[in-house]
Amino acid sequence: MPSRCLNRVMLIGNLTRDPELRYTPAGMAVASFGLATNRVWVTKQGERKEDAQFHRIVAWNKLAELCSQLLSKGRRVYVDGRIQYREFNDQENNKKQIAEIVIDDMIILDNKGNGDHIDHNVTGDLGGVENPAVESLENAPIEDIVIPDDLGEVPVTEDKKGEEMPF
Numbered sequence: 001m002p003s004r005c006l007n008r009v010m011l012i013g014n015l016t017r018d019p020e021l022r023y024t025p026a027g028m029a030v031a032s033f034g035l036a037t038n039r040v041w042v043t044k045q046g047e048r049k050e051d052a053q054f055h056r057i058v059a060w061n062k063l064a065e066l067c068s069q070l071l072s073k074g075r076r077v078y079v080d081g082r083i084q085y086r087e088f089n090d091q092e093n094n095k096k097q098i099a100e101i102v103i104d105d106m107i108i109l110d111n112k113g114n115g116d117h118i119d120h121n122v123t124g125d126l127g128g129v130e131n132p133a134v135e136s137l138e139n140a141p142i143e144d145i146v147i148p149d150d151l152g153e154v155p156v157t158e159d160k161k162g163e164e165m166p167f
Contacts, residue, residue, distance in 0.1 A: 031064035
């Protein structure tokens with residue numbers, strides 16, 4: 001009998017901002033970026049409609065570092081992960097809830113960037129890559145991605161404007 005995975009999310013979209021790489025106090029890498037997905041349909045009256053959805057994407061450990069190195073605003077990617085909801089208090093101590101997609105797989109679908117074309121899973125074979133920064137990854141051992149289910153209290157860091165924000 002096939003396994004059931006009810007909270008898996010698979011998206012194809014374009015990055016809305018460059019990935020932001022940070023490290024937890026324990027030294028774990030975490031990258032976050034925005035992803036826009038688009039939907040197009042035609043109404044009964046024949047009118048073409050479009051809708052965009054925006055998602056917060058989070059990657060951990062080696063995948064976070066790879067996303068930070070290989071992705072940039074505008075890149076088209078496929079991501080696979082799980083949806084996660086978190087609560088935190090903002091600066092005015094108001095309780096907020098955030099939804100994010102914690103990914104464990106990412107595939108680059110376009111040929112933008114530094115002349116590299118990677119159409120393989122980033123945790124798999126990187127053969128045929130011409131970018132020297134990426135070629136150095138080819139010889140590095142790639143560890144299994146471990147995504148902690150319970151991070152406990154989420155550390156607060158400062159963004160580029162000096163404002164506190166959760167991961």
